[in-house]
Amino acid sequence: MSVAEAPPAQATRALGRRRARREFDSPRFLWLFLGLFYLWLFAPILVVALFSFNAQNSLQVFSGFSLRWYDAFFSDPGLRSSLVASLEISLVATLVGTVLGTTLALGLVRARSRIAPTANVLMLIPLVTPEIVAGVSALLLFTQVGLQLSLTTIVLAQITFSISYVTVVVRARLTSLNREVEQAAMDLGATRLQTLRLVTLPALWPAIIAAGLLVFALTFDDFVLSFFTTGVSPQPLPVRIYSAIRFGIKPTINAVGTFMLVISMLLVALALVLPWLMGRRGSSIATVMGEETGGRR
Amino acid sequence: MREGRYWSIFLIPGGIWLALFFAVPLGITIAISFGITDDLGNPVYAWNPENYSRVFDPVFLPVLIRSVGYALVATAVCLVIGYPVAYTVARHGGRFRHLLILAVVLPFFVNYLVRTYAWVTLLADDGLINGLLGTMGITESGVAWLNTPFAVVGGLAYGYMAFMILPVYAALDRMDPSLIEAGKDLYGSPAATFFNVTLPTTFQGVLAGCVLVFLPAVGDFVSAQLLGGPGTYMVGNLIQQQFHDAQNWPFGAALTVVMMAFLLIWMVFYLRSAARAADEGVA
Numbered sequence: 253m254s255v256a257e258a259p260p261a262q263a264t265r266a267l268g269r270r271r272a273r274r275e276f277d278s279p280r281f282l283w284l285f286l287g288l289f290y291l292w293l294f295a296p297i298l299v300v301a302l303f304s305f306n307a308q309n310s311l312q313v314f315s316g317f318s319l320r321w322y323d324a325f326f327s328d329p330g331l332r333s334s335l336v337a338s339l340e341i342s343l344v345a346t347l348v349g350t351v352l353g354t355t356l357a358l359g360l361v362r363a364r365s366r367i368a369p370t371a372n373v374l375m376l377i378p379l380v381t382p383e384i385v386a387g388v389s390a391l392l393l394f395t396q397v398g399l400q401l402s403l404t405t406i407v408l409a410q411i412t413f414s415i416s417y418v419t420v421v422v423r424a425r426l427t428s429l430n431r432e433v434e435q436a437a438m439d440l441g442a443t444r445l446q447t448l449r450l451v452t453l454p455a456l457w458p459a460i461i462a463a464g465l466l467v468f469a470l471t472f473d474d475f476v477l478s479f480f481t482t483g484v485s486p487q488p489l490p491v492r493i494y495s496a497i498r499f500g501i502k503p504t505i506n507a508v509g510t511f512m513l514v515i516s517m518l519l520v521a522l523a524l525v526l527p528w529l530m531g532r533r534g535s536s537i538a539t540v541m542g543e544e545t546g547g548r549r
Numbered sequence: 550m551r552e553g554r555y556w557s558i559f560l561i562p563g564g565i566w567l568a569l570f571f572a573v574p575l576g577i578t579i580a581i582s583f584g585i586t587d588d589l590g591n592p593v594y595a596w597n598p599e600n601y602s603r604v605f606d607p608v609f610l611p612v613l614i615r616s617v618g619y620a621l622v623a624t625a626v627c628l629v630i631g632y633p634v635a636y637t638v639a640r641h642g643g644r645f646r647h648l649l650i651l652a653v654v655l656p657f658f659v660n661y662l663v664r665t666y667a668w669v670t671l672l673a674d675d676g677l678i679n680g681l682l683g684t685m686g687i688t689e690s691g692v693a694w695l696n697t698p699f700a701v702v703g704g705l706a707y708g709y710m711a712f713m714i715l716p717v718y719a720a721l722d723r724m725d726p727s728l729i730e731a732g733k734d735l736y737g738s739p740a741a742t743f744f745n746v747t748l749p750t751t752f753q754g755v756l757a758g759c760v761l762v763f764l765p766a767v768g769d770f771v772s773a774q775l776l777g778g779p780g781t782y783m784v785g786n787l788i789q790q791q792f793h794d795a796q797n798w799p800f801g802a803a804l805t806v807v808m809m810a811f812l813l814i815w816m817v818f819y820l821r822s823a824a825r826a827a828d829e830g831v832a
Contacts (some may be wrong), residue, residue: 382768386571
């Protein structure tokens with residue numbers, strides 16, 4: 253940044269002032285800030301992952317590589333049954349939530365009824381309601397109806413939230429579809445159901461799959477809803493982690509946490525890669541985040 | 550017309566589900582919040598508005614105020630950190646912007662408990678941070694980070710940061726960059742350009758981000774449970790206690806209803822702006 257060597261005094265002062273002002277949003281300063289932010293964001297998670305391989309029972313000193321905490325995790329029958337329970341919950345919640353969420357999105361975008369605009373907004377409420385409210389009310393519903401708290405009640409609670417999530421993602425994709433293609437199919441004699449199956453759904457698949465994978469990850473990780481609607485045994489993994497942490501910090505939790513982290517990352521990676529492989533034009537990140545790309549095209 | 554009615558059928562399954570498992574439970578919660586408990590601790594429907602006066606009892610009121618305070622500070626922290634992050638990615642991210650914003654979202658998919666627990670291990674008396682401070686000779690005995698409001702608010706900000714960055718980033722992304730150039734061409738200082746042009750243009754995104762952080766932060770109980778202690782408990786901890794330890798479900802329901810009523814204002818505000826944005830998007 254060597255500008256003119258000896259500019260007139262006034263110009264130097266003006267230049268100096270301008271440079272000082274530029275500091276405020278200079279890319280260099282911002283990049284430094286961004287770097288520190290990512291450090292703050294990732295360091296805690298990486299520390300957990302690193303110490304899950306610690307040979308010693310310490311959170312300060314890493315004394316060597318070992319798989320003993322993973323061994324402790326997988327040889328604990330309680331934790332193992334919790335893992336299976338969590339996978340079962342996520343699988344069922346994802347399947348039901350994706351089907352119901354997709355149909356709801358179709359109805360919300362295509363129906364010209366008077367309730368559709370209201371339903372569009374109502375459907376967002378479960379997403380902005382604090383989870384503890386949903387957890388408490390689900391618990392009260394189940395106990396009032398006389399339903400025994402179990403994996404089933406967790407699944408029922410998780411589906412509710414999954415529907416809204418899937419709807420948002422699929423709806424965004426649906427609004428960006430060209431309706432004329434559907435109209436063309438029907439002009440060519442396809443029934444409504446055939447049009448849906450042969451034209452609309454294939455175009456929606458990337459969004460549906462991405463939404464499903466993300467819902468799987470979210471339900472697999474969910475703690476609050478599960479915590480309020482869980483039975484005694486088996487409890488899903490996050491609930492087990494919670495009681496374990498309250499009992500005291502143990503490196504086994506690091507291993508369980510890292511394992512869950514890997515599963516979630518795999519699901520997110522799949523959610524990003526699959527729509528892309530399926531030939532969706534544009535960014536799969538936009539699909540995943542449910543960004544409304546419609547209307548602006 | 551018939552076309553529209555055909556598609557209306559698609560609204561039914563999801564609509565019924567959300568009504569049955571979201572709207573009805575909220576109604577039950579309101580009903581039970583006026584109830585009493587029988588000798589076994591089971592909730593019984595009754596007319597007992599005392600649950601609500603108890604919420605504003607001097608014992609519990611500070612907890613409510615504390616929850617709102619913590620959530621507000623956490624929201625402010627998220628804004629002060631999140632805005633520059635979103636700004637840097639949107640303005641200077643170039644072709645890496647998608648990757649950079651994905652990196653912001655990624656930790657959000659790591660279990661919230663595990664992320665909070667990560668901070669517990671870092672901030673513990675014998676944790677890594679105190680270990681580092683000790684070896685650097687800054688402190689001898691270490692700092693008691695845990696059980697402080699700082700730890701709880703920090704946990705909230707860490708947990709919900711993505712909710713702030715995403716809407717702000719979306720707003721910055723939509724913004725026409727030539728507006729900033731225009732501001733600078735008119736000899737606005739970077740600060741003046743930012744406060745007169747960039748910030749007002751992205752104000753909707755900032756509001757959305759603030760509401761999206763504030764809502765879950767008020768209802769959070771994990772951060773205060775793991776990073777804090779009884780002195781930093783929030784309304785979520787109180788509710789959780791009523792349902793698990795104290796076994797006073799009607800009072801817990803009343804606390805939930807009061808919290809929900811308070812948050813409803815912000816929720817309606819957010820949903821209205823979301824609906825308006827959707828309308829503009831379609832038009």
